[in-house]
Amino acid sequence: MPLRTSFIFASLVLFLANPPAVTLAADIWVSPSGKDTASGTQLSPVATLTRAAELVRASRAAKPAEPVTVRIGAGVYPVLETLTLGEADSGTASAPVIWIGEDRARVQIVGAKAVDTKRLRRVSDSALLARLPRESRGKVLELDLAAENIEHAGPFPDYLRDTADLCVVFFNGRRLPISRWPNGDYGYSTMKRVVSSGNFKPRQPDGGVFEYSGDRPERWRSALNEGGVWLRGFWRVPWVAETLRVGAIDPKANTISFAVSTSNGIGSKYSKLIDGTRV
Structure with a gap:
């Protein structure tokens, strides 16, 4: 991200x-x-x-x-x-x-504020490029918001309900999607395994922990200290989407820990509850 x-x-x-x-x-x-x-x-x-x-x-x-x-x-x-x-x-x-x-x-x-697209530049920062898949490098553009006198409205909240629209940008009359993975309007990955469901009350400091597949989240680690990473998902039931800030990524254990908890914890509502975690 x-x-x-x-x-x-x-x-x-x-x-x-x-x-x-x-x-x-x-x-x-x-x-x-x-x-x-x-x-x-x-x-x-x-x-x-x-x-x-x-x-x-x-x-x-x-x-x-x-x-x-x-x-x-x-x-x-x-x-x-x-x-x-x-x-x-x-x-x-x-x-x-x-x-x-x-x-x-x-x-x-x-x-909103209009910006000159001529000021867009290809991403050249090595840390940013490291987050991108190889096929995207050299194709992603960036804009210096400070040079445009655009100030950050404030930190993103740790918890958002039903939406991940953290920013809205229009180009040629078309709304652009926020950078995300997987791509696509309905693209979602799945948790490999729930390690801890976390607190069952929302917005508490003991968020859930899950194991992921693949190695893509490793590229997000540098973003944790530079602005943050948020994941949107159906963490318990397939009709409630929540967005949570990631607190930590452990590439050795292949786990992601949330900074705050979601409603009723992560893990399927229909899974067995063992020691406070849905398995």
Whole structure:
């Protein structure tokens, strides 16, 4: 699993309808071509929704009896930090605060950042190449996120329920799959043997241990200290998928130990329970 850094992309497309008819006393204009140092007028729009919200608060504080309309021009608006609208951003029945797509404009609010694909480079780091199968070496590309001013949203959780979508990347309008093994939409490996089912309560420090087949997991060991390895699987029943962080890989014993436990421990629900482990 060569992925070291991840970022989450999400988008929201808004078709903003016309608001109720009111006497408009203050208009704040927003445009992708605007500047946040601008005044927010039609001829001098601001560039971000965050700046527009600041102007709304200033207008409400100065003239609380007057309505405010934020007129958003057509285009894409990246929102890379949380935009929170609270009491200070609200109006009243007689002086409402209205956010509207100008002339029913198509406004796209995107929690993502576009990057230049020309900055992609072939992976050359020997430690990363060692994780890849020989047939993939020289074909995998990487991007320096720090150079793109993209910061990590935070560490991945040790336990995820029902999803392994730790990052979402789109290329040419198509969502790319996260690096994984086995490949394929429904590709799964199997545990050779359950050594310990671990704690039967989820998210506890004594995770399960299982024996694996083959030698592929050996290549993941370096990733444990550089970002981590997560495994997604149906650890107990075939209808509950859980994702767990790997705590250790022992190539001599061919075992993988989880950092935290899963719901009711690993191992088939229908297997015999001996000394707290499903065999």
